[in-house]
Amino acid sequence: MVNKPSNFAMLEALQHGMRNDPHMTMLYEYQRPVAAGPLGNVIDLYKEFGDLRIPDWGPIDEEWHVGGAAGIAMTGVRAIARVPSMCVTRCFELVFNQVGKLRHMTGGQVNMPLVIWQDAAGRNPGMAGQHADAGQEALYASIPGIKVVVPSNPYDAKGLLAAALQENDPVIIFHYPAIDGNPTDVPDDNYVVPIGEAAIRQEGTDLTIVGYGPAAVEIKRALPGLEEAGISAEVIDPRTVKPMPIDPIIESVRKTNRLLVVDHGHETLGTAAEIIARVAIAVPGAKFARSTFPDAPPPGAREMIAWMTPDAPKIVEAAKHMVA
Amino acid sequence: MPEFNETGPEKKGVSRRSFLQFAGVAATATAVVSSARVAMAGNGWTIGLEGVPDERALWMYRTMLRSRWWEEEMKEAFLAGKDGLYGAFHISIGEEACSAGVMAALNEDDYIASNHRGHSHLIAKGGDLSKMSAELFFKDSGYNKGFGGSMHITDVSKGILGMNGIIGPQYLFAAGAAYSAKVRGTKQVAVAFGGDGSVNNGWYYSGLRNAALYKLPMIAVVENNGYQMSMPQQRTNSLINLHQFGAGLDIAHESVNGMDVMAVYAVAKRAVERARNESLPTLIEAKTYRYYDHSGLAGAKPGVMGAFGLPYRSDAEVRAWIAEDPIPKLRRQLVANSILTEEKADEIEAEVRKEVTESIEFARNSAAPDAQAGLQHVFAGSSVSPSQFIV
Numbered sequence: 001m002v003n004k005p006s007n008f009a010m011l012e013a014l015q016h017g018m019r020n021d022p023h024m025t026m027l028y029e030y031q032r033p034v035a036a037g038p039l040g041n042v043i044d045l046y047k048e049f050g051d052l053r054i055p056d057w058g059p060i061d062e063e064w065h066v067g068g069a070a071g072i073a074m075t076g077v078r079a080i081a082r083v084p085s086m087c088v089t090r091c092f093e094l095v096f097n098q099v100g101k102l103r104h105m106t107g108g109q110v111n112m113p114l115v116i117w118q119d120a121a122g123r124n125p126g127m128a129g130q131h132a133d134a135g136q137e138a139l140y141a142s143i144p145g146i147k148v149v150v151p152s153n154p155y156d157a158k159g160l161l162a163a164a165l166q167e168n169d170p171v172i173i174f175h176y177p178a179i180d181g182n183p184t185d186v187p188d189d190n191y192v193v194p195i196g197e198a199a200i201r202q203e204g205t206d207l208t209i210v211g212y213g214p215a216a217v218e219i220k221r222a223l224p225g226l227e228e229a230g231i232s233a234e235v236i237d238p239r240t241v242k243p244m245p246i247d248p249i250i251e252s253v254r255k256t257n258r259l260l261v262v263d264h265g266h267e268t269l270g271t272a273a274e275i276i277a278r279v280a281i282a283v284p285g286a287k288f289a290r291s292t293f294p295d296a297p298p299p300g301a302r303e304m305i306a307w308m309t310p311d312a313p314k315i316v317e318a319a320k321h322m323v324a
Numbered sequence: 325m326p327e328f329n330e331t332g333p334e335k336k337g338v339s340r341r342s343f344l345q346f347a348g349v350a351a352t353a354t355a356v357v358s359s360a361r362v363a364m365a366g367n368g369w370t371i372g373l374e375g376v377p378d379e380r381a382l383w384m385y386r387t388m389l390r391s392r393w394w395e396e397e398m399k400e401a402f403l404a405g406k407d408g409l410y411g412a413f414h415i416s417i418g419e420e421a422c423s424a425g426v427m428a429a430l431n432e433d434d435y436i437a438s439n440h441r442g443h444s445h446l447i448a449k450g451g452d453l454s455k456m457s458a459e460l461f462f463k464d465s466g467y468n469k470g471f472g473g474s475m476h477i478t479d480v481s482k483g484i485l486g487m488n489g490i491i492g493p494q495y496l497f498a499a500g501a502a503y504s505a506k507v508r509g510t511k512q513v514a515v516a517f518g519g520d521g522s523v524n525n526g527w528y529y530s531g532l533r534n535a536a537l538y539k540l541p542m543i544a545v546v547e548n549n550g551y552q553m554s555m556p557q558q559r560t561n562s563l564i565n566l567h568q569f570g571a572g573l574d575i576a577h578e579s580v581n582g583m584d585v586m587a588v589y590a591v592a593k594r595a596v597e598r599a600r601n602e603s604l605p606t607l608i609e610a611k612t613y614r615y616y617d618h619s620g621l622a623g624a625k626p627g628v629m630g631a632f633g634l635p636y637r638s639d640a641e642v643r644a645w646i647a648e649d650p651i652p653k654l655r656r657q658l659v660a661n662s663i664l665t666e667e668k669a670d671e672i673e674a675e676v677r678k679e680v681t682e683s684i685e686f687a688r689n690s691a692a693p694d695a696q697a698g699l700q701h702v703f704a705g706s707s708v709s710p711s712q713f714i715v
């Protein structure tokens with residue numbers, strides 16, 4: 001096994017899926033499904049499956065990619081729509097009023113084997129408002145009928161995509177580039193990380209720290225600082241936002257009696273709010289806190305966005321504050 | 325006009341000064357032929373200065389130069405690395421005639437809605453170079469106080485409804501601004517600028533369709549530079565001549581050589597008259613070219629204008645378009661028609677370069693924003709809470 005970039009790892013899952021399903025089709029805009037692996041090996045899905053199952057080029061028309069893929073999926077053909085990172089909510093209406101509702105609204109007739117591969121942005125300096133936002137998975141998780149997964153490393157990215165490709169319900173997978181800052185070994189063979197299964201990254205007794213995707217990467221960066229501060233943290237990465245694997249988090253908080261949720265998304269109605277609400281109902285009397293990006297668009301200047309982003313030093317400070 | 329993707333004979337690298345130097349040589353030659361206001365036979369699609377007031381022609385010349393040098397110097401600063409510049413940077417060099425030609429036909433209080441490749445639109449609409457430079461440096465003295473960076477520069481006071489990092493809203497915003505002008509009875513005109521890739525987007529259709537329906541004084545300028553990122557335009561759209569889209573909406577539509585500022589001005593003037601006098605929209609397609617890569621500085625070198633060695637287009641193609649550069653073309657025309665002497669032209673260039681250098685100095689010497697300022701401006705007059713900290 002070797003480390004692989006998440007994009008490459010995900011294309012491996014897609015390649016496996018497309019080899020085993022002669023109709024599986026992908027629509028995309030400019031993120032050509034071509035990537036080089038760590039050993040110089042190249043995956044070129046366009047070369048292998050184009051020009052119909054994977055078109056050569058895509059127009060700037062995200063509604064087409066998602067809406068067209070939904071139409072493909074309604075005919076029973078598994079479809080993948082890959083959407084660029086600054087357009088995370090461009091197709092929200094289609095997902096909200098169509099993709100998420102069709103099975104239920106038609107009395108169970110419509111299968112929707114649709115995977116939205118949502119390339120997400122992240123809190124990068126210099127990109128500003130529209131190109132550095134994050135946390136929109138919380139918006140999608142609020143839609144009935146949509147499953148939402150957010151890997152925090154390349155291993156999970158491949159496994160969660162492979163799992164999504166086996167679903168008959170729509171799944172949106174948020175792919176944040178920050179997860180490549182958390183390199184993992186990735187097997188060549190296909191495997192599945194089950195949707196709805198959390199990972200306990202570290203066991204501990206003083207407090208429970210929860211975060212997924214980029215937040216999980218920051219939590220991992222905070223581990224040495226936590227250790228230095230003498231804090232025994234139990235670290236949980238839910239990996240799936242919906243259906244939320246809440247039980248292991250509840251169990252953990254019953255033990256530690258403290259829950260800190262780190263969220264790269266915004267404060268109001270972000271995923272942190274949902275996790276805390278569920279745990280608070282189950283473990284009354286525990287201590288709860290969240291560190292989130294403020295309710296402001298991400299500013300461009302490095303000084304501002306760095307100060308606003310929940311990062312490893314802030315996580316260590318928050319943990320100290322909670323155990324004090 | 326050169327074709328996209330053509331492979332022609334390779335010429336020597338074009339230096340950043342040569343777009344003016346070879347202009348000088350050509351201008352002398354042309355001046356011998358005629359000093360009257362004749363159409364230049366540059367490429368058979370270049371139109372002359374007839375009916376264009378001297379000051380307006382000179383304004384177009386200076387405007388294109390200001391945009392050209394500002395972006396060139398900013399590019400140099402990015403490449404030099406010593407200012408630690410970061411963030412998005414979409415260079416519009418090569419497309420200045422589209423901006424200057426359209427803006428020369430507008431009034432100061434008209435509106436423009438721009439896109440990610442909008443520096444030249446803003447400069448032509450009167451954007452302040454110092455505030456633009458400072459915004460690219462993410463300084464507090466920048467247009468957006470360091471909140472926006474290159475892609476979002478806005479000056480509402482000058483009718484600049486902003487550059488935008490998302491493709492498409494400019495067509496809706498311009499249609500809306502034109503609607504507002506009608507509501508207020510002001511006779512203002514609103515112009516949307518977008519690339520060939522932006523026409524594949526539903527908001528483009530909606531903006532134009534509603535401008536047609538409600539008879540709005542709106543103009544859409546599609547700068548067809550042949551590529552949507554690295555995707556050739558003909559592979560993202562079944563239309564090659566994008567202005568033809570206007571036929572289906574039954575609105576005025578035409579294509580123009582975007583490398584000839586006088587040609588753009590002539591078309592824009594007609595469109596502006598149509599908008600102002602008849603309250604009708606126009607779709608203009610300007611065939612143009614960006615000398616640099618889509619975004620950032622791949623293939624760009626210090627002291628050299630243009631990005632070469634990019635995988636999706638040939639160097640010969642880039643050179644063929646640079647040979648059509650609108651700035652030396654206009655300089656030739658101005659000198660041939662005795663509107664400008666070579667000396668005066670050099671003087672203008674020196675003034676522009678000084679202004680640009682000073683704007684970058686201003687940016688360099690400005691203060692960074694306060695780290696905590698990002699909590700402001702979410703709503704008028706209040707700030708949001710720093711939820712990244714536990715209290």
Ligand SMILES: Cc1ncc(C[n+]2csc(CCOP(=O)(O)OP(=O)(O)O)c2C)c(N)n1
Pocket residue numbers: 030060061084086087090440441489490491492518519520521522523549551552553618
């Ligand atoms: C809605 C949306 N989709 C995708 C993008 C990413 N993107 C930014 S610029 C660009 C290409 C634009 O091409 P074109 O409109 O031809 O303008 P040009 O860059 O050539 O000036 C793309 C796809 C975006 N900013 N907004």
